[in-house]
Amino acid sequence: MTSIPAGRIIRFALLSLGALMILAPYIFMISTAGKTQSDIFTSSLSLIPEHFYFAENFAKALSKVPMATLLWNGVLVCGMIFFFQVLVAIPCAYAMAKLKFRAARLMMVLVMLGLLVPIHATALPLYVAFDRMSLLNSYTSLVAPFTISVFAIFMFLQFFRAMPDDLIHAARLDGMSELGIVARVIVPNAWPAVTAFAIFSVVAHWNDLYWPLIVVSKQAYATPPLGLMYFRAAEAGDDYGALMAATLIITLPLVVAFLFAQKRFVEGITMTGLKG
């Protein structure tokens, strides 16, 4: 013990203390999800529930919240957003990076401007437009505004610029069309950028509450954050057991994905350097 320098012990202690504070909400979430109502009221500091009430709380959460619908909506909406973002951004970024494109500079200005504008700034006119077209409460309204990601264009642009031109020249000599080059040469080689962007995009839209809250007012189209909000509003009271169980179920998918693909997640976030 004496051989370990004091500096290391202090460092380890500080890190552990901080980690404990970060983990505390998770610990209490799991513990409270297993407590009875009376348990919650009397002994909030004991982490092990007196009576194991997990099954009951989860059953209550699952019966009150259409969890399968929520998760399915979340997957569907995030999946479609990601699909369209990539489909639209990759050809555009390729044209800007690798073709003699006279409007490339203008496009760059548009992209930089676009980076500045969050959904919160465009939400009002979009809402009015979707309302006029009777598109509120639909997957279209949830997905459409995000099909264009200037951020994706920006990121793929950086990535494509670093790709060797020879690769493309060789494909052209083989007689491939430009679209063929994008599909069969660029996309397979852009895989690291695509995964990084996937993580960024999914985290951002899985978590988004603002836009779904605006365009959706029916359970059937609710995404996980919105569904949880409904559940909380309906169950208002202090039924924290069931609420924590619901919270746990909804948080789990992304956290598990993160734990499995940690390295990719961290890479994705540092590479994209942005958050929802």
Next chain:
Amino acid sequence: MSSVAVAGNVRSAAALHRRSEDRIAWLLAAPAIVLLLLFVLLPVVAVIFLGFTDFELGYGKFRLVGFENYAHLLTDRTFRRSLWNTSVYTAIVAPVSIVLGLGVALLIEGEPRARGFFRTVYFLPVASLIVAMATVWQYLFHPTIGPLNALLALVGIPGPNWLGASNTVLYSLSIIGIWQSVGFNMVLFLAGLTAIPRELYAAAHVDGAKSALDRFFLVTWPMLGPTTLFVVTISITNAVKVFETVKMLTDGGPNKASEVLLFTIYQEGFVYLRVGYASAMTVVFLAILVVLMLLQYRVLDRRVHYT
């Protein structure tokens, strides 16, 4: 080879090729351009225009009112309160989460063994559904049955009504904000730290920077310049955009003590449906983002030319 005719042919063939390449480029970029116009540029123009009208959803007609909405904003107590609260929240969350993020990154960088574990733990909130975690925080902050006040009671301190009292609600929300963003900043700083060449530390050592603090100020801090600027901008922007926790936990209350910019815009535009007035607020919000970006570019031009 040197024949003029051939050279001319080659040149016109090249020009032809260039023109067809330009056309293909336009085609490839067309979907992006159309969507960009439709979902970004047009709405921004529309929001600026709507800010000069008294448009309300549900009423067919509207008229131009010039700067009336903006004049009204100046005296609107809710809006002023909201701007002030957003500033306070940002002034707490951004600096604290940046300093803590840097601190944790430095500690983890020096930690040989449990590094991966700590990085995972600190990053966990970034990957968690914030709306869900906000609900957990609400329980932690509960004045009577919450663990936090139970803990305080153990040491004899009467716990405050965290989210329920107008003098503490903003700080409670700030705690959640900090908890959520420390890990994100840490990851960015860690990336910046790994990019610093090791030789610089050796050189600093030779130059007499013996203590860890000397090395930090001589090498780490200046080399982290670009990363820090980036983290600062992102942190401020994200703090200005606080919405989820407010909507979920306080609805701007009690007594508008936690009204923040996006929440006020949401309330005006999508609950009271006063689209014109909310658009004027949105323009102010956009102006803040533009100013932040311009500031970033200015600093970028002046100082951080290290890489």
